[in-house]
Amino acid sequence: MNTPTKINTIVDAGLCIGCGLCEALASRVSMQTTASGSLRPSPMDGFTEAEESLLCSVCPGIHITPAIANSGDTDPVWGQHLQMHYAWATDSQTRYIGATGGVLTALGQYLIKSGQVKFVYHVKADDQQPLHSHACMSESSAQVLDGAGSRYAPVAPLTGLQTALDRNQPFAVIAKPCDLSAIENLAAKDARIKQLIRFRLTMVCGGQSTAKKARDVLNKAGIKESTVTLYRHRGHGNPGPTRIETDDERSLEISYQDLWQDEAGWQLESRCKLCPDALGECADVAAADVWPGGSPTGEDAGFNGVVVRTEAGRELINKATNAGYLTQGEPITTDQFNDFQPHQVKKKQTLKWRYLGLERAGLPTINAPLSRLDTLAEQLPVEQRSAETTGTMKRFGSAGDDS
Ligand SMILES: Cc1cc2nc3c(=O)[nH]c(=O)nc-3n(C[C@H](O)[C@H](O)[C@H](O)COP(=O)(O)OP(=O)(O)OC[C@H]3O[C@@H](n4cnc5c(N)ncnc54)[C@H](O)[C@@H]3O)c2cc1C
Ligand code: SF4
Ligand code: SF4
Numbered sequence: 399m400n401t402p403t404k405i406n407t408i409v410d411a412g413l414c415i416g417c418g419l420c421e422a423l424a425s426r427v428s429m430q431t432t433a434s435g436s437l438r439p440s441p442m443d444g445f446t447e448a449e450e451s452l453l454c455s456v457c458p459g460i461h462i463t464p465a466i467a468n469s470g471d472t473d474p475v476w477g478q479h480l481q482m483h484y485a486w487a488t489d490s491q492t493r494y495i496g497a498t499g500g501v502l503t504a505l506g507q508y509l510i511k512s513g514q515v516k517f518v519y520h521v522k523a524d525d526q527q528p529l530h531s532h533a534c535m536s537e538s539s540a541q542v543l544d545g546a547g548s549r550y551a552p553v554a555p556l557t558g559l560q561t562a563l564d565r566n567q568p569f570a571v572i573a574k575p576c577d578l579s580a581i582e583n584l585a586a587k588d589a590r591i592k593q594l595i596r597f598r599l600t601m602v603c604g605g606q607s608t609a610k611k612a613r614d615v616l617n618k619a620g621i622k623e624s625t626v627t628l629y630r631h632r633g634h635g636n637p638g639p640t641r642i643e644t645d646d647e648r649s650l651e652i653s654y655q656d657l658w659q660d661e662a663g664w665q666l667e668s669r670c671k672l673c674p675d676a677l678g679e680c681a682d683v684a685a686a687d688v689w690p691g692g693s694p695t696g697e698d699a700g701f702n703g704v705v706v707r708t709e710a711g712r713e714l715i716n717k718a719t720n721a722g723y724l725t726q727g728e729p730i731t732t733d734q735f736n737d738f739q740p741h742q743v744k745k746k747q748t749l750k751w752r753y754l755g756l757e758r759a760g761l762p763t764i765n766a767p768l769s770r771l772d773t774l775a776e777q778l779p780v781e782q783r784s785a786e787t788t789g790t791m792k793r794f795g796s797a798g799d800d801s
Pocket of ligand 3: 574576605
């Protein structure tokens with residue numbers, strides 16, 4: 399494994415996801431938008447040796463850490479799970495507004511109402527710049543609901559983590575799997591994380607788009623970013639349309655199918671193509687879409703699939719159900735989940751071969767213990783393996799990052 403000793407080696411190699419932990423841990427650093435529309439820490443030099451060492455050891459770009467080894471079933475793709483089934487928010491407004499079925503929002507609302515946490519740390523759209531999003535600490539059901547929906551454009555969820563920890567109150571985090579890995583990495587250095595973060599909730603994640611995706615949508619529609627008052631990626635239905643509103647009262651809706659026709663159109667962060675934990679093994683509960691074949695064919699009432707990974711997650715799901723926040727549906731098998739998430743299965747099978755490409759290009763490699771990548775790699779047809787390795791060498795070895 400090539401282990402970097404400087405954070406800019408990770409960023410230059412295209413392995414930064416823009417989680418924001420650099421800003422949280424080094425006060426003179428802030429997350430800035432690069433020319434290609436990613437969030438990256440800046441400046442990236444002038445760190446002390448101790449700062450470099452801390453940042454390199456917690457960065458989720460190269461360290462992915464499952465939070466809990468439990469005694470549930472282990473599946474090569476889906477990992478440890480205690481139960482998997484359909485679920486949705488019982489409250490019809492939460493179910494409608496949520497990205498899929500509003501499960502993550504409903505769990506956050508239940509945790510606050512039941513007094514188990516003082517706030518939910520998550521993200522929401524920026525009122526002033528609606529293409530952007532920022533970290534927030536929601537203390538009421540209404541505030542948690544205000545952050546519902548998936549934000550596909552760049553957001554650095556962890557910029558406010560120190561502020562959240564400094565409150566010294568119990569809280570829950572809802573964030574992407576890589577954000578939760580960053581938190582778990584930091585737990586080895588900051589004991590407050592285990593004391594204060596009572597629940598970690600996540601979404602199954604196909605990848606973070608760069609800002610170019612949203613800008614392309616605006617350009618195509620002839621809309622100036624400065625006039626945008628609302629940019630909603632999905633939700634208000636399942637999946638719900640992407641909806642844009644402007645200050646001169648224009649509005650535009652684009653269906654999920656039209657927006658995300660092919661994977662190339664997503665403009666994904668390069669690191670997402672190497673993600674070993676898009677299925678949220680670092681969380682108590684992961685919530686996903688459940689469209690057969692992996693794509694919606696229309697709108698529906700909102701159904702999540704949940705992967706419950708820990709005893710704490712199981713207790714949460716059951717208590718939230720008994721308290722009337724969540725409705726549980728039929729069990730889901732790993733075969734069904736593989737059908738719902740074919741892109742995730744395929745990606746997992748390529749990872750070992752892609753990591754070989756990083757290694758051969760002399761770039762930092764990704765440390766992902768317990769991810770079963772050797773087993774998964776054997777499932778990829780032999781004739782496809784070397785193309786994954788050489789493709790990664792070319793993409794990461796030459797392009798790197800533009801920040
Ligand atoms: C970038 C991205 C890619 C995704 N790709 C897939 C996929 O491939 N397959 C799949 O099944 N599902 C994917 N999802 C998840 C899906 O869109 C839903 O988020 C998930 O099903 C949970 O739905 P929900 O109704 O319970 O969420 P909600 O109740 O609407 O809650 C969503 C929560 O997630 C938080 N959140 C939203 N966007 C972000 C973000 N960018 N970073 C951190 N936190 C955020 C919000 O603050 C909110 O608390 C993706 C989500 C994102 C953000
Ligand atoms: S992924 Fe996070 S910790 Fe790593 S370099 Fe980027 S902002 Fe910093
Ligand atoms: S695909 Fe992986 S690296 Fe990319 S945003 Fe999702 S969890 Fe993070």
